[in-house]
Amino acid sequence: MLDVLTVVTGVAALLLGAWCGWAAYRDQPTKDWHFIGMAVVTLLALAQLVVGIVQLARGEKPEQGTTIFVAYLLGAFACVPAAGFMSLGERSRWGSLTVAASGVVLAVLEVRLYDIWGG
Template identity: 75%
Template sequence: MFTALTVAIGAASLALAAWCGFAALRDQPTKDWHFIGMAVVTVLALAQLVIGLVRLAQGEKPDEGGVIFTAYLVGAFAAVPAAGLLSLSERTKWGSVTVAAGAVVLAVLEVRLHDIWGGSGA
């Protein structure tokens, strides 16, 4: 996989988690700025999804199998948008907590994606 992108997504998602967690501590719901942050993280995850699928199409093989890798790619892409949609239905601090949790899940998925690919950068 592309290690620099994986690290960038992990760092951006943890920054988003901290930002939304701080908003939750202040009893604030997700606001427009949070959704812009979610969009940035989602665009990075979309880039990773496209790069991963292209590499699979070119014949590169992850260590633990293409199906598992693809499932994790799709899950990583969907984690933050799903949390963002849920936060829209909960316009309290718990919406911010939901986004923070989704961003932490994305960071964990990034570590797992790196392991599935083989832990080697390209």
């Protein structure tokens, strides 16, 4: 369950990154559709956070330590919304590029999460 969510969130983050990168390339700011995309990715990360905590509560142990695991889950959840809010104040291509960067960073976090959990 957690591994599936990790992979899905990582792929969705990369897609979001490519989409917003495309918008930046075309010199466009983030639009409503982009924010819906960010919301979807954020919901995936939230689901992952909840599932991860439930797994911990059940007594399962991440391979590389519980503290690191929870820290990465929180970071993954906060990553895209933080960039989304920043892009609200910057109505130019640079807002889009910031969100695109957040997608790439989230994908990297997912790879790390996969290793930390020991999937």
